[in-house]
Structures are given as structure tokens and as C-alpha cells.
Amino acid sequence: MTTQRYRTALLSGTALLLLTTTGHAQAPVPAADRQTAATYLSPVVVEAETVEDPYARPAATSRIGRDEIDQFGGQSLDDVLRASPGVFTRDSVQNPGIAVNIRGLEGSGRVNMMIDGVRQNFRFTGHEAQGFAYVDPAFIVGVDINRGAVSGAGGAGALAGTVNFRTIGVSDLISKGRNWGAQATATYGTNGAGWSESVAGAYRFNDTVAIAGGISKRDPRNYKNGDGETVPYTVQDIASGILKLEFTPSADHSLKFGGNIYRNEFYANSYFQDIDSRQFTANYTYTPDSDLIDLRVNAHYNRVRMNYDGALTALSAVGRRIDDTGLGFDISNTSRFRLGPLAVSANYGVEYFHDDVDVRNSTAVPDRGVNASGKNAIGSVFSATTFTYGMADLIVGLRYDRYTLDGQGSVVAENPLGMPAGPYDLDRSAGRLNPKVTLALNPLPWLQPFVTYAEAFRAPTISESLVGGSHPSQAGGPRQSFFPNPFLQPEISKGWEIGANIRKNDVLAKGDRLRFKGNYFYNNIDNYITAEMAGGVHFVNNPGTSVVQGVEVQAAYDAGFAFASLGYTYTHSELPSQVNGFGAQSYLPDHIFSATVGARLFDQRLTLGSRLYAVSKSYVGEVNVAPGTDPHEKGYVTVDLFTNFQMTDNLELGANVTNLFDKSYSPALSTSPGIAGLATGRGRTFLVTAKAKF
Known part of the structure; x- marks a missing residue:
């Protein structure tokens, strides 16, 4: 189906659903009978308070x-993630992938990015972050973030934490007591945002079988910055689809299958590219009436393929194809029991994932170039056990990770590592035991201080170990040669964290809620991997220990008629500088602040709010600027507005204004489109959304 036909069909379906919804609207439900988690609340009240x-x-x-x-207009996840404490992204205005940064660490698996628990290990070496996840914001219902070492499933090989993007499913579409449900969303935005539409529906055949599915389309154009200048090659053509199947033969057993297809065409890194991402999941749970068994089994298949279709000039990588096929599974169980006065909850299991990377570097020279083919895998055995005695919780985590790297390469004579010229085989493996211990106290019902010590490690990747080829000459200079380093050692993190949670109700008014989380972290990083320019470009382990430390604060207050939330991050990093162009530097701004305030009017059907976002100057590393030049990017402040009106129980209208004052800026940690002095921050943009649910 062509893009135009795809859009026509989707728009027709969306319009039909919107008309059907408004034509059969139910009477308004009194505010007292609705959940307090109305539209556009701060994160603290989005979901019920559970573990x-x-x-x-x-x-x-x-x-x-x-x-x-939706407060951010639902068009991009970068700004949403950047407002979360301790979290940032590599903002590539041309590449639509998400590259999550936690505490100044990003790329090459330092942060495990997942979609529905499926690892997104697609990577390439270039003028970008070394790792992207491709997901359509239209189908995201939530994002779960863990900063620091993770003891359970998903934590294998992750140095800085995990981020899981959860997509829409049956329970998100079907209300309790019904056997079907659907939603349609249509958004139009100025400043190149254009139209975006999505339709999703679910049907429950009986108590055993249910199905959900959806399609989405968006094709934003080039946008303008705050100076009115066009930021070129920011066009995309996104189409995605999702399918979920659920089988529940009894209260004890549940089996779910999922499929997620994502396609996009764009221009980045000097080439016209297309991305085809396909992932499939199978999830089984066994939860009998037993404190000893709470079994979870998950398996996945994930394939991401990138093609370089052409270029504006005759460049050497036309015809490049990178194909990453991933397979993985995890099995875990939770047992609960007592040991005398101790209440014990033990979660334990195994996980494994394997990636097979197949690369054709160009049509002209398919078997040689900067990106290498190869295989990598990590297997892990893990446990996290909570011992509770009175007001104290002791959580003891332990995981053993083992990685393998397998591939082939070739190296020329006089390389920086002194390797003999010619082909060679890479076959490496190593393992490590990583502990994590947390002591938490609950001296008052609303107060929980805690302290944690944790260790984690990240294995070198195929991209880092087997990089090769050369870069075309710049400004008449010599070609730049790249060299592999099969001797890279894993990065290791060891650190402390101290923090506290506050959950207090009825603070200023009856029924209000105050939530606060604050923490300080201190991490030592050994063997940190960056590019080395001396004698030819290659990746190396930096000697010694680097310190990363900081403070993270998140808070939210909700009184029904009004709400507010804030986030603050302070980060001080002593990590070695990474060369932009062979990967990308990842230093966070020293200070990052976001604040949201809002009110609900007319029986809480109308929500009005504003958000302020501010970052201080950010360090980019002396290696990335000319001698004598200030190695910092300027800070900036932006203001957004948002509103939502619940017209009926089935139809809501929303509006957003981003960058209200048309500020000219370039986001910190952004990838430039190659035009000197061009501010890449999106200028003032208006977005209007209609969403129907029934």
C-alpha cells in the first residue's frame, strides 16, 4: 500500500471512530466516580500504588x-525522557532512534533499552550514539526506568541501568466488564509536525482468548528553529503496527504473544536510510495458589535492518546494510516464606540473549569497512532476596554474567596494537560475579531511607572490537584509517547510593498526595572504553578509575483541582572524553531542572498546565573543540503549555504549545546536521489532538 493510500485508509478509520464516539456519547460521569488519575497528571498518580x-x-x-x-504532544520520546531525573538522550534531529543516556553513560549497551522486555541491541559506528531503539510513540503506554545496577531480569551486561518501553495491549483498550474496546487518535501540528494518526482495538472472545492490534502513520517534514531557519533533512516517513494475543486457560496460567513492526525512511549521517524493525514475543506466567511459585517465562525474536539507499553526493557507503538478529529468553520465579521472625521474598532466575550481526559495508566494497559482522551473547544467573524484620528490609542481589564475542576481521601492517597483518579470528569470553546489597528502613509509614552498594559490568561489543576500514579524506587531508582492538576488557562499575522515599497523604488538604524521591550516587568506572586517535583510530580501555557522581530528585503533589511535579539532576563526571565522529560524547549538563504545574476545572474535565525545562552549560570535552576554545555548550530554558478537555466519556481534545517563546537553542547532547552555527532546537510548535475511546 502506498503512503497516500495508507494515510487515506487510516484517516478514514480515525474519522469514523471519532464520529461514532461523539454520536453515541454517554452522560458525563461525576468527578467523584472517576479515578483521580485523569488526563495529564503527574507520574505519581498515573497508576495505582502497587509494589x-x-x-x-x-x-x-x-x-x-x-x-x-501526551503532555509533550505525543510526537517524540526524547523530551519526555529528558524530563526524568538522571535520564537524558542523544538527540539526533535526523535519526529517529532513541539513544538513552543514564548518568552520563550511553551507547554500546551501557543502558539496556527494551521494548516490551525485548533488548534493542542494534548498533553501528559513525557520527552518532552507538546504539538506537526504534519505537513509535503512538503505541507507548508507559516507560519503566531503573538507574544503576539491576539484579533481576533485564540487567545482564547493563552498566548504568535499564529502560523498558511498554506498548499497548488488551487491558489498555478493554474496560472492566466489557468484551471489546478501541481508540483512535489524530494529531495535527504546525512547524513541520503535520498529521499523525493511529487506531487500535481489542476484542475478548471469551474468558480464555483475547486479541489486540493497531496501526499508526506519521510523516513529519523539515521544521524551523527559533531563528526561523529550516533544520534540513528532518523529514521522516513512519508506519508501524502492533498485534497482541492472550490465552488464559485458567486463573493459574497465562500465555501472551506479541508482534511489533516499525518502518521509517529518513536522511541521517549523510545518507538516505530506511529502518525495518520487527520483534516478536512470547510470555508465559504460572501463578498457582502457592507462596513458593510465581513463575515468569519470556522469549523474544528481534530483527533490525538498516539500509543506506543513497546519498546527495557520491559517498563510499552507498549500499550499506546492517542486519542485527537477536534471540533471547529469561526465566524467573518468586518465592515467599518465613524464616522464624524474618519474612523472605526471593526472586531468582536465568536470562540469555544472542545477537548475530551481518554487515555489508557498501555496494562497492561489501566485505570491508567501519562496521563488522560477528556474534555476541551474554548469559546470566541472578537472584534478589528481600529479608524483612520489623521496620528493616535487607535486599541481597547477586548475578553472574558471562559474555562471548565471535567474529572475523583483518588488519593492515603497522597497526597501533602491533598485530600481524592479515585476517584474524575473534573468539573471546569472560564472566564476572556482580553483587548488590540494599538496606532500607521504614521508621514511619510515610518515610523510607535506603542505602545501596552495587557492582555491574559491560562487555565490549562487536562494533568496538572489530571496527575497521577508513574515512574519506576531509578538506584535502589524508584518509583516516580505523583499526580493530580484539583485546578490549569489560567496563566495570562499583558504587554507593543513598536516598529516601516520602509518600504522604492529606498534607495541605484532605485527599491530597505528596510524593518525593531523592538520592545521591557515587560510582567508580574502570576500563572505560573510548576512541583513541593516536596512530590510527581504534577503541581502547582507558587506564585508571573514573568517578561519576550526582544527585537526583523527583517529586509530585496532587490535590485533585491542582497538581505539580518537578525533577532535578546534578551530575559530575570525570569520564574520559569520547571523540565525536567515532561515537559521540555523553556528558550530561551539570544541572537539569524541570517543573510542571497545572489545574483542573469544570468538574476536572478541563486540564490546564505549563512546564518549564532548564539545563545549564554542558561539557563536550577538549578533544571535540579547537585548542583554546571553550569546551562547553550553552545552557537554555524552554516553556511549554498543554491543555486537555474531556468532552464526553469517550472523546477528549488536547492542545500543546512547545517552545512557547520561540527560543533559539541547540539541545544538549544533540547531533548536528552538519551546518555550522545552526540552532537545531525546534521552534514554537502548536499541536491539536482528538482522541476517541469506546
Whole structure:
């Protein structure tokens, strides 16, 4: 189906759903009968308070709900993630992938990015972050963030934390007591945002079988910055689809299958590219009436393919194809029992993932170039056991990770590592035991201080170990040669964290809620890997120990008629500088602040709010600027507005104004489109959204 036909069909379906919804609207439901988690609330009230509530966990965790994504217009996840404490992204205005940064660490698997628990290990070496996840914001219902070492499933090989993008499913579409549900969303934005539409529906055939699916389309154009200048080659053509199947033969057993297809065409890194991402999941749970068994089994297949279709000039990588096929699974169980006065909850299991990377570097020279083919895998055995005695919780985590790297390469004579010229085989493996211990106290019902010591490690990647080829000459200079380094050692993190949670109700008014989480972290990083320019470009382990430390604060207050939230991050990093162009530097701004305030009027059907976002100057490293030049990027402040009106129980209208004052700026940690002096921050943009649910 062509793009135009795809859009026509999707627009027709969306319009039909909107008309059907408004034509059969139910009577308004009194505010007292509705959940307090109305549209556009702060994250603290998006979901019911469960054990997953970040303000109830003695760890550096955050959750982002769909309402918060809608506050930003639902068009991009970068700004949403950047407003979460301790979290940032590599903002590539041309590449639509998400590259999550936690505490100044990004790329090459330092942060495990997942979609529905599926690892996104697609990577390439170039003028970009070394790792992207491709996901359509239209289908995201929430984002779960863990900062620091993770003891359970998903934490294998992750140095700085995990981020999981959860997509829409049956329970998100079907209300309790019904057997079907659907939603349609249509958004139009100025400043190149254009139209974006999505339709999703679910049907429950009986108590055993249910199905959900959806399609989405968006094709933003080039946008203008705050100076009115066009930021070129920011065009995209996104189409995605999702399918979920659920089988529940009994209350004890549940089996779910999922499929997620994402396609996009864009121009980045000097080439016209297309991305085809396909992932499939199978999830089984067994939860009998037993404190000893709470079994979870998850398996996945994930394939991401990138093609370089052409270029504006005759460049050497035309015809490049990078194909990453990933397979993985995890099995875990939770047992609960007592040992005398101790209440014990033990979660334990195994996880494994394997990636097969197949690269054709160009049509002209398919078997040689900067990106290498190869295989990598990590297997892990893990446990996290909570011992509770009175007001104290002791959480003891232990995981053993083992990695393997397998590939082939070739090296020329006089290389920096002194390797003999010619082909060679890479076959490396190593393992490490990583502990994590947390002590949390609950001296008052609303107060929970905690302290943690944790270790983690990250294995070198195929991209880092087997890089090769050369870069075309610049300004008449010589070609730049790249060399592999099969001797790279894993990065290791060891650190402390101290923090506290506060969950207090009825603070200023009856029924209000105050939530607060604050923490300080201090991490030593050994063997940190960066590019080395001396004698030819290659990746190396930097000697010695580098310190990364900082403070993270998140808070939210909700009184029904009004709400507010804030986030603050201070980061001080002594990590060695990374060369932009062979990867990308990842220093966070020293200070990052965001604040949201809002009110609900007319029986809480109308929500009005504003958000302020501010960052200080950010260090980029002396290696990335000319001698004598200030190695810092300027700070900036932006202001957004948002509103939502619940017209009926089935139809809501929303509006957003981003960069209200048309500020001219370039986002920190952004990738330039190659035009000197061009501010890449999006100028003032208006967005209007209609969403129907029934």
C-alpha cells in the first residue's frame, strides 16, 4: 500500500471512530466516580500504588505514563525522557532512534533499552550514539526506568541501568466488564509536525482468548528553529503496527504473544536510510495458589535492518546494510516464606540473549569497512532476596554474567596494537560475579531511607572490537584509517547510593498526595572504553578509575483541582572524553531542572498546565573543540503549555504549545546536521489532538 493510500485508509478509520464516539456519547460521569488519575497528571498518580510504584521502591527508579507523554504532544520520546531525573538522550534531529543516556553513560549497551522486555541491541559506528531503539510513540503506554545496577531480569551486561518501553495491549483498550474496546487518535501540528494518526482495538472472545492490534502513520517534514531557519533533512516517513494475543486457560496460567513492526525512511549521517524493525514475543506466567511459585517465562525474536539507499553526493557507503538478529529468553520465579521472625521474598532466575550481526559495508566494497559482522551473547544467573524484620528490609542481589564475542576481521601492517597483518579470528569470553546489597528502613509509614552498594559490568561489543576500514579524506587531508582492538576488557562499575522515599497523604488538604524521591550516587568506572586517535583510530580501555557522581530528585503533589511535579539532576563526571565522529560524547549538563504545574476545572474535565525545562552549560570535552576554545555548550530554558478537555466519556481534545517563546537553542547532547552555527532546537510548535475511546 502506498503512503497516500495508507494515510487515506487510516484517516478514514480515525474519522469514523471519532464520529461514532461523539454520536453515541454517554452522560458525563461525576468527578467523584472517576479515578483521580485523569488526563495529564503527574507520574505519581498515573497508576495505582502497587509494589511497582517508584516512590515505594528503595532504588533509583521512575515511571512515565501515557498521560505524561501526551503532555509533550505525543510526537517524540526524547523530551519526555529528558524530563526524568538522571535520564537524558542523544538527540539526533535526523535519526529517529532513541539513544538513552543514564548518568552520563550511553551507547554500546551501557543502558539496556527494551521494548516490551525485548533488548534493542542494534548498533553501528559513525557520527552518532552507538546504539538506537526504534519505537513509535503512538503505541507507548508507559516507560519503566531503573538507574544503576539491576539484579533481576533485564540487567545482564547493563552498566548504568535499564529502560523498558511498554506498548499497548488488551487491558489498555478493554474496560472492566466489557468484551471489546478501541481508540483512535489524530494529531495535527504546525512547524513541520503535520498529521499523525493511529487506531487500535481489542476484542475478548471469551474468558480464555483475547486479541489486540493497531496501526499508526506519521510523516513529519523539515521544521524551523527559533531563528526561523529550516533544520534540513528532518523529514521522516513512519508506519508501524502492533498485534497482541492472550490465552488464559485458567486463573493459574497465562500465555501472551506479541508482534511489533516499525518502518521509517529518513536522511541521517549523510545518507538516505530506511529502518525495518520487527520483534516478536512470547510470555508465559504460572501463578498457582502457592507462596513458593510465581513463575515468569519470556522469549523474544528481534530483527533490525538498516539500509543506506543513497546519498546527495557520491559517498563510499552507498549500499550499506546492517542486519542485527537477536534471540533471547529469561526465566524467573518468586518465592515467599518465613524464616522464624524474618519474612523472605526471593526472586531468582536465568536470562540469555544472542545477537548475530551481518554487515555489508557498501555496494562497492561489501566485505570491508567501519562496521563488522560477528556474534555476541551474554548469559546470566541472578537472584534478589528481600529479608524483612520489623521496620528493616535487607535486599541481597547477586548475578553472574558471562559474555562471548565471535567474529572475523583483518588488519593492515603497522597497526597501533602491533598485530600481524592479515585476517584474524575473534573468539573471546569472560564472566564476572556482580553483587548488590540494599538496606532500607521504614521508621514511619510515610518515610523510607535506603542505602545501596552495587557492582555491574559491560562487555565490549562487536562494533568496538572489530571496527575497521577508513574515512574519506576531509578538506584535502589524508584518509583516516580505523583499526580493530580484539583485546578490549569489560567496563566495570562499583558504587554507593543513598536516598529516601516520602509518600504522604492529606498534607495541605484532605485527599491530597505528596510524593518525593531523592538520592545521591557515587560510582567508580574502570576500563572505560573510548576512541583513541593516536596512530590510527581504534577503541581502547582507558587506564585508571573514573568517578561519576550526582544527585537526583523527583517529586509530585496532587490535590485533585491542582497538581505539580518537578525533577532535578546534578551530575559530575570525570569520564574520559569520547571523540565525536567515532561515537559521540555523553556528558550530561551539570544541572537539569524541570517543573510542571497545572489545574483542573469544570468538574476536572478541563486540564490546564505549563512546564518549564532548564539545563545549564554542558561539557563536550577538549578533544571535540579547537585548542583554546571553550569546551562547553550553552545552557537554555524552554516553556511549554498543554491543555486537555474531556468532552464526553469517550472523546477528549488536547492542545500543546512547545517552545512557547520561540527560543533559539541547540539541545544538549544533540547531533548536528552538519551546518555550522545552526540552532537545531525546534521552534514554537502548536499541536491539536482528538482522541476517541469506546
